[in-house]
Amino acid sequence: MRSRALVLPVQGATAAQLSDTYTQARAGGAAHEALDIMAPRGTPVLAVEEGRVAKLFLSKSGGITLYQFDPDRHYAYYYAHLDSYADGVAEGANLRKGQVIGYVGSTGNASPDAPHLHFAIFRLGPERQWWRGTPLNPYLVWRDARP
């Protein structure tokens, strides 16, 4: 993955509190292929870097979700189970690194008792389709920042 540093997408979260759940099985037997960051409902969710909002999407499993492309449109960042979007967040909008894009929640198939951000990274194909790419383990992005 690139060397450009990404900020943690949950305000107040630290690399030390992350755990690698990328290969865990999830409903339907599919691998998780994402990072879950537990946080109280309403905690601000931050854009990991600058880039454009590719899609705001409501899905059965992910609930209220946001897909962001990086500035070069090589990668997509996926934020799910949001409680709501932040004001001014719309498809096509340019995001600043660290900008509040929404709030932690438990929409979709997350347990109401365990609000968290489900965060995924995938490498886009040549078609730059927000719904299709090759997943990468987000945990590895911040692993080296651990004490």
Ligand SMILES: [Zn+2]
């Ligand atoms: Zn998850």
